[in-house]
Amino acid sequence: MRINGKRLYNHIKTLGGIGYEPELGTTRMAYSETFHEGRDYVKHLMEQAGMQTMIDGVGNLTGRIGGKSKQIISIGSHIDTVPNGGMFDGALGVLAGIEAIQTLRENGYQNHYSMEVIAFTEEEGNVIGGTFGSKAFAGVDQEEDVMRKISFYGMDSRSIQSSKRSSEDYKCYLELHIEQGGVLEANQIPIGVVEGIFGIARYKVTVCGKSNHAGSTPMNLREDALVKASQMILRMIDICKEVNSSMTCTVGKLSVEPGVVNVIPGMVEFCVELRCLDMGDIQKAVDKFMDEFCSDRVSIERFLWQRETEMDAQLKNLLGLCCQEQKIPYIEMPSGAGHDSINMALFTPTAMLFIPSVDGISHSILEKSEPEDMERGTNLLLEMILKLEKL
Ligand SMILES: [Zn+2]
Structure with missing residues (x-):
């Protein structure tokens, strides 16, 4: 038939x-x-x-x-x-x-x-x-x-x-x-x-830095929240690959404060979405990320956990x-x-x-x-x- x-x-x-x-x-x-x-x-x-x-x-x-x-x-x-x-x-x-x-x-x-x-x-x-x-x-x-x-x-x-x-x-x-x-x-x-x-897990990550003048603050005296956030995002992608090669990691949303061309970013907020067949592996990746980055200047908050x-x-x-x-x-x-x-x-x-x-x-x-x-x-x-x- x-x-x-x-x-x-x-x-x-x-x-x-x-x-x-x-x-x-x-x-x-x-x-x-x-x-x-x-x-x-x-x-x-x-x-x-x-x-x-x-x-x-x-x-x-x-x-x-x-x-x-x-x-x-x-x-x-x-x-x-x-x-x-x-x-x-x-x-x-x-x-x-x-x-x-x-x-x-x-x-x-x-x-x-x-x-x-x-x-x-x-x-x-x-x-x-x-x-x-x-x-x-x-x-x-x-x-x-x-x-x-x-x-x-x-x-x-x-x-x-x-x-x-x-x-x-x-x-x-x-x-x-x-x-x-x-x-x-x-x-x-x-x-x-x-x-x-x-399954899907979503996290909001807040990174604090210090806003300051983009010209009078030399590179070695800065705390640039966007530079930190960028390093974190690249590291997060590597961690996911290490834990489970089929896991996906996406940062599709990011905001920079104050968001002005001549001011060093004082704060960055971004959302990470992780998808995987094994929620245990998602947890492993997030734990590793937290170990490496969590401090009083960085906070990570979960807002979705769909099995x-x-x-x-x-x-x-x-x-x-x-x-x-x-x-x-x-x-x-x-x-x-x-x-x-x-x-x-x-x-x-x-x-x-x-x-x-x-x-x-x-x-x-x-x-x-x-x-x-x-x-x-x-x-x-x-x-x-x-x-x-x-x-
Ligand atoms: Zn469909």
């Missing part, structure tokens, strides 16, 4: 055209007019594939076909985008799920398990909060200010509560996604089996087996980006598959994945469903 790659690609292009503006990209932010238009289109595709559809209290769309067993094999991703985003991020996982189920039905396949394709809302977090839709679905705690924000969109706490499903009904969750990075392409490997999703997500070991093995049987080269790799799978993994056994992103670009009009890679990934998803049916 093989999926129809041409049809899948047409669906991707049609959905990607909703909210598309030339030279900018696709903008389909959750709860916007274009989002609703896109969701209507996906709902129509689900119904065409023979699924019953429903939209929950927060706006997640589910398409469902019943089976002999009430237990559900679920497949999904999100259909919202960032502003000026691409047409593949999220959309692929949803449309691939619909394509796989349509293929089963066209082949007269009698499914044992019930099946659901879920199109989550507000994964991107530009409107209410990251992965808001799948958090509600899986009953995961929401971010603090969510209640205030959802009231703008006519929702309240009951909308969230009523969207929560019961995990006993689910057998598993599968998500096919574009890699959004360049590892697969660089290694010329068509499939990534996701071993886990990076890593483990993918289900059995599902990962099955995905690997599917690749071997189909003679498709694959690697196991971590996901550096967050996904709805983070919440679904807390709810039901979860696995993810990546296909290559051209030039490793995502969240941009330049985001692209090749039609043959999407077709290959969707065929694997179908094989995986057929394997799970026998378990």
